[in-house]
Amino acid sequence: MEKTVELSCHCGNIRLSAQGAPEFLVSCNCSLCRRYAALWGRYRADEVQVIGEDTDTRRYRCGDEFLEFFACPRCHGVTHYRNTEKLDDAIISLNFRMAEPKSIDTIQVKRFDGADTWTFLD
Numbered sequence: 001m002e003k004t005v006e007l008s009c010h011c012g013n014i015r016l017s018a019q020g021a022p023e024f025l026v027s028c029n030c031s032l033c034r035r036y037a038a039l040w041g042r043y044r045a046d047e048v049q050v051i052g053e054d055t056d057t058r059r060y061r062c063g064d065e066f067l068e069f070f071a072c073p074r075c076h077g078v079t080h081y082r083n084t085e086k087l088d089d090a091i092i093s094l095n096f097r098m099a100e101p102k103s104i105d106t107i108q109v110k111r112f113d114g115a116d117t118w119t120f121l122d
């Protein structure tokens with residue numbers, strides 16, 4: 001069994017736990033992710049438990065509404081996003097800025113050019 005990864009927003013309203021660390025984290029420069037300054041770690045939806053999503057989140061869909069972003073209404077931390085019903089695969093990406101810094105020290109960060117070419121830059 002892989003080690004459980006725990007994340008939470010600043011005030012603790014939204015808590016996420018996932019099975020094992022992702023292979024890498026994604027820093028994306030698209031118009032939304034650069035504003036959130038998030039570091040995304042991707043999972044299948046069934047690999048992650050989210051506490052507080054139904055009752056304690058604000059949600060944002062932009063553009064074609066393929067993705068839905070979740071944030072805490074109290075401390076405003078952006079915690080995760082999910083593929084919407086418009087996509088077939090149930091994927092959730094967690095914002096690893098919500099993890100303890102030491103727990104992500106050893107995970108590689110890859111820069112993704114979501115603003116333009118949709119390829120990794122490194």
Ligand SMILES: [Zn+2]
Pocket residue numbers: 009010011012013014072073074075076077
């Ligand atoms: Zn919060």
